[in-house]
Amino acid sequence: MPTISGLGHVGLYCFDLAAQERFYTEVLGLTKTDEDRQLGMVFLSAQPDQEHHELLLVAGRRGQDARVVQQISFRCASLADVTGYYRKFRDQGVRLDMVASHGNAIGVYFFDPEGNRGEIYCGTGLVARQPFLLPVDLDDDPDNILRDVAQSVEQYGATGVMTPP
Numbered sequence: 001m002p003t004i005s006g007l008g009h010v011g012l013y014c015f016d017l018a019a020q021e022r023f024y025t026e027v028l029g030l031t032k033t034d035e036d037r038q039l040g041m042v043f044l045s046a047q048p049d050q051e052h053h054e055l056l057l058v059a060g061r062r063g064q065d066a067r068v069v070q071q072i073s074f075r076c077a078s079l080a081d082v083t084g085y086y087r088k089f090r091d092q093g094v095r096l097d098m099v100a101s102h103g104n105a106i107g108v109y110f111f112d113p114e115g116n117r118g119e120i121y122c123g124t125g126l127v128a129r130q131p132f133l134l135p136v137d138l139d140d141d142p143d144n145i146l147r148d149v150a151q152s153v154e155q156y157g158a159t160g161v162m163t164p165p
Contacts, residue, residue, distance in 0.1 A: 008054070009054045009055060009056055010055055010056070011055075012057055012068055013058050013059075013062075013068045014059055014061050014114060017040055019113050024055060027094065028118075030044040032044055033052055040058060040059025041058050042056070055072065061114070069117070070117070071109070071116075071119055072118045072119070073107070073118070073119040074121070075122065075123070076120055079122050079146065081122060082120055082122050082138070083142070086108045086138045094110050096111075098164065098165040099137075099138055101124075101132070101136045101152060102121075103129075103149065103153045104126055104127060104153075105122060105124060106121060108121070124146070126149065126150060127153070127157060128156070130160060131160050132153075132161055133161065133163060134163050134165070135163065
C-alpha cells in the first residue's frame with residue numbers, strides 16, 4: 001500500500017501576487033526558491049535544502065468569493081516557535097481565527113491578506129482522537145500550556161472533544 005510521507009506543496013491562486021509573496025516571506029519567513037514573473041508564479045519553502053517548494057503562489061485568482069483552499073498548515077519544531085509566530089501575528093495585525101489544542105498538536109489559525117486560512121503548529125507527542133479542539137492561552141507559561149494539554153488529553157484523548165476557542 002503506498003503511503004504519504006508529508007505535505008509536498010499547496011498552490012494558491014492570488015489576487016495580488018506581490019502582497020502574498022511579502023506575507024509568506026516577511027511574516028512567515030519562508031524562502032523564495034524560484035519564480036516566474038511572466039507566468040505569475042512564486043515558489044516558497046520552509047526547508048529549501050530538503051524541499052524545493054511547499055507553497056506555490058500563482059497570479060490569476062478570479063471571483064471575490066472563490067474559495068481556493070481550506071487551510072495550509074505549517075509544522076514548527078517547538079512551542080516556542082508557535083508562540084513566536086503568535087506574537088508576530090498580533091504585532092503585525094494578522095487576523096487570527098483561533099488558538100487551539102488538538103491534543104496531539106498546538107496551533108494558531110490565521111488568515112493571509114487574501115483570506116486564506118493557515119495554521120502554524122507544533123506536535124505535542126501525545127495521542128488524541130480527532131476531532132479534538134480546545135482553546136489554548138499562548139500568553140501563559142509554556143510549562144503550564146503543556147501541562148494543561150497533557151491533562152486534557154488524559155481526560156478526552158480516547159474520545160475527542162470539541163470546544164471551539
